[in-house]
Amino acid sequence: MRELKITPIKNGTVIDHIGNGLALEVLRIIGIRELDKDSTVSVALHVRSQKLGWKDIVKVENMELSPRKVNAIALIAPTATISIIRDFKVREKRAVDLPDRIVGVVRCPNPNCITNQHEPVESEFEVARRRPVVLRCSYCDRLVDEFLTHLA
Amino acid sequence: MSLKGRDVISIRDLSRDEIEEILRAAKRMIPYAEGRKSSHALEDRLVTLAFFEPSTRTRLSFETEVQRLGGRCVTISDPSASSMRKGESLHDTIRMLSSYGDGIILRHPNEGAARLAALASDKPVINAGDGAGQHPTQTLLDLATMQEAFGTLSGLKVVFLGDLKFGRTVHSLAHALSVFGAEIVLSAPSTLGLPAEVREHLDDAGARVTEVDQVHSAVRDADVLYVTRIQKERFADEAEYAKVAGSYRIDNAVLAGAKSRLIVMHPLPRTGEIAPEVDGTPHAAYFRQAFLGVPVRMALLSLILTGRAG
Numbered sequence: 001m002r003e004l005k006i007t008p009i010k011n012g013t014v015i016d017h018i019g020n021g022l023a024l025e026v027l028r029i030i031g032i033r034e035l036d037k038d039s040t041v042s043v044a045l046h047v048r049s050q051k052l053g054w055k056d057i058v059k060v061e062n063m064e065l066s067p068r069k070v071n072a073i074a075l076i077a078p079t080a081t082i083s084i085i086r087d088f089k090v091r092e093k094r095a096v097d098l099p100d101r102i103v104g105v106v107r108c109p110n111p112n113c114i115t116n117q118h119e120p121v122e123s124e125f126e127v128a129r130r131r132p133v134v135l136r137c138s139y140c141d142r143l144v145d146e147f148l149t150h151l152a
Numbered sequence: 153m154s155l156k157g158r159d160v161i162s163i164r165d166l167s168r169d170e171i172e173e174i175l176r177a178a179k180r181m182i183p184y185a186e187g188r189k190s191s192h193a194l195e196d197r198l199v200t201l202a203f204f205e206p207s208t209r210t211r212l213s214f215e216t217e218v219q220r221l222g223g224r225c226v227t228i229s230d231p232s233a234s235s236m237r238k239g240e241s242l243h244d245t246i247r248m249l250s251s252y253g254d255g256i257i258l259r260h261p262n263e264g265a266a267r268l269a270a271l272a273s274d275k276p277v278i279n280a281g282d283g284a285g286q287h288p289t290q291t292l293l294d295l296a297t298m299q300e301a302f303g304t305l306s307g308l309k310v311v312f313l314g315d316l317k318f319g320r321t322v323h324s325l326a327h328a329l330s331v332f333g334a335e336i337v338l339s340a341p342s343t344l345g346l347p348a349e350v351r352e353h354l355d356d357a358g359a360r361v362t363e364v365d366q367v368h369s370a371v372r373d374a375d376v377l378y379v380t381r382i383q384k385e386r387f388a389d390e391a392e393y394a395k396v397a398g399s400y401r402i403d404n405a406v407l408a409g410a411k412s413r414l415i416v417m418h419p420l421p422r423t424g425e426i427a428p429e430v431d432g433t434p435h436a437a438y439f440r441q442a443f444l445g446v447p448v449r450m451a452l453l454s455l456i457l458t459g460r461a462g
Contacts, residue, residue: 112283114264119241121268139264140285141162143349 006042012061014083014090015073020046022077023056025148029072036062052079072105074098075133075147098133101126106135107150113140123152156459159270159277160452162286163324168331171295177451178296178444180462184220185447193454193461194223200253201227202246202269203280205261210280214257217450223457226253246272255457258282276456284320289452290419291324293445295332297437298376300444301415305332311370313400314380314425316340321419322380323350330359337374339367341396344382367400371410377402377435378417379425403427407435417441 018026023043032041039061049055064084065073073080074096084092104122108115115123115137125135128143135144144150155170166174183189199218203211211229218225228249242265249256250273258269259280266279266286281287299305310329316322316338326336326346336359338346345363354361364370371377379402387393401424402416415437418426422438430436454461 108264110263112261112263114242114260114262114268114282117242117262119243119268121243121271137264139267140283141263 006044006057006059007040008088009040009042009059009061009085010088012039012059012063012085013065014085015058015060015077015080016055016083017049017052017079017081018056018058018077019052019079020054020056023058025076026056026058026073026080029069029076029151030058030060030063030065031069032060035060039063055079068103068105070096071099071102072151075102075105075135076151078133098127098130101138102135105152106144106147107152108137108140108142109144109150110137110140110142113137113142115139154459155452155455156457157276158456159266160288160456161266161270161277161279163288163291163328166288171292171328171331174292174448174451174455175296175299177455177461178292178448179300181447181450181454184462185217185443185450187220190222191220191450191454191462192222193458194218194221197223197255197457198253199223199225199453199457200249200256201225201229202249202256203227203229203259204242204265205259207259207281210259213445214280214449217446217453220446221450221454223453243268243272246277249273250275255453278452278456284318286324287320288324289445289449290321291328292452293441293448294321294325294378294417294419295328296444296448297415297417297441300440301413301437302375305329305334307333307335308375309335309337309373310376310378311337311339311367311374312378312380313339313367313402315344315382315386316346316380317344318383318386319380319419322346322378325378326350326354326359326361327357330354330357335360336362337370338363339365339370339400341382341399343392343396367402368406368409371406371414373411374414375411376415376417377410379422380419381421381423381425398424401425401427402430404429404433407433410435 042059044057080096083090102125124138128134128136184191246269255276257278257280258266260282263283263285265282270277382397416435418438451461
């Protein structure tokens with residue numbers, strides 16, 4: 001019998017090559033509660049991968065990711081690839097790419113930073129280092145290298 | 153190249169050429185700062201001093217400098233009486249103030265406040281200290297002091313002694329010195345070393361940095377000994393403070409083996425780090441350093457508000 005672990009989707013997004021154990025964080029970033037109630041979300045955890053050894057995969061129907069969400073995924077799952085599916089075909093496939101400036105994705109961990117004081121501004125970071133990723137707050141200069149607990 | 157209309161938030165916003173331009177202008181400003189010449193450079197200019205935390209010395213200093221240049225200033229020095237008390241954001245307060253005057257000098261307890269103010273304001277913003285963040289005019293006056301003493305900033309050997317962890321003046325100055333190719337030597341009590349991120353930043357910039365346990369040997373061939381105060385308010389408990397306070401003190405015995413041209417600097421106020429006996433020696437540069445803040449800030453104000461200085 002053919003084993004079908006994850007069903008193909010007609011339209012939507014496949015996020016593959018997510019680092020092992022990070023799929024739930026990716027779901028948190030996608031915000032599955034905001035999805036169309038008829039959309040299927042498939043999650044595969046701990047899947048064999050030639051490239052990574054083990055990986056996670058997330059498939060979401062009827063949704064394409066905003067640039068902001070792609071940036072957040074790039075921070076916590078830098079190995080991920082994103083495929084846009086239209087009519088069962090992969091129309092676009094690319095690795096997540098961290099831009100030089102990241103706006104509104106990460107909260108500054110410095111409690112005394114002006115961006116944590118109810119000011120009408122979004123957090124903003126520049127990439128100080130790419131491997132491993134280190135961000136510098138554009139306001140207070142604080143460096144951040146741990147993003148899971150600081151996602152906005 | 154013109155500094156007219158520029159925000160000065162962090163020393164990193166200024167290129168080497170711009171820093172040199174400010175230092176040259178500061179030198180020309182000295183007779184005006186001393187009151188021997190009078191200037192009308194800022195005539196018809198109105199500068200807003202927005203001080204959201206108490207700092208009498210910095211505030212008076214900026215007020216003096218604006219007036220020495222013939223300008224006028226209005227000052228907010230009591231944030232509890234301002235609209236921020238009513239819940240107005242800093243962003244909106246600055247936006248409103250920027251429509252009143254020709255430039256804003258900001259002091260604020262939160263890091264990054266000056267960057268935010270610069271975004272909110274359509275007039276230039278000068279950072280006069282934001283929390284534990286940046287204080288670029290302090291760095292400029294530190295550089296001016298070394299430049300005056302040695303005629304150059306390149307190739308100087310600068311020893312930093314004291315609280316290198318919390319002392320923001322040290323972080324900014326070390327960065328600026330690395331731009332000029334100075335050699336940096338660090339000497340701090342074990343719990344107050346330079347934060348790894350600052351050190352990394354210096355290394356990335358290609359700075360020559362070494363660390364020493366004993367300041368005595370480092371002083372021997374140094375050009376500048378930059379001493380900082382250990383800030384009591386940074387310690388959670390008195391015992392921790394007592395452990396490091398008084399762990400170093402510069403007196404004439406320490407300076408006995410130093411080069412005759414060595415200068416001792418300190419951002420002031422000092423507590424016990426430099427013995428009063430040093431004041432009478434040619435090494436003592438800290439009072440001159442404090443004075444040079446006046447022509448440096450006059451130069452900066454003039455360059456930013458008019459594009460010219462002196």
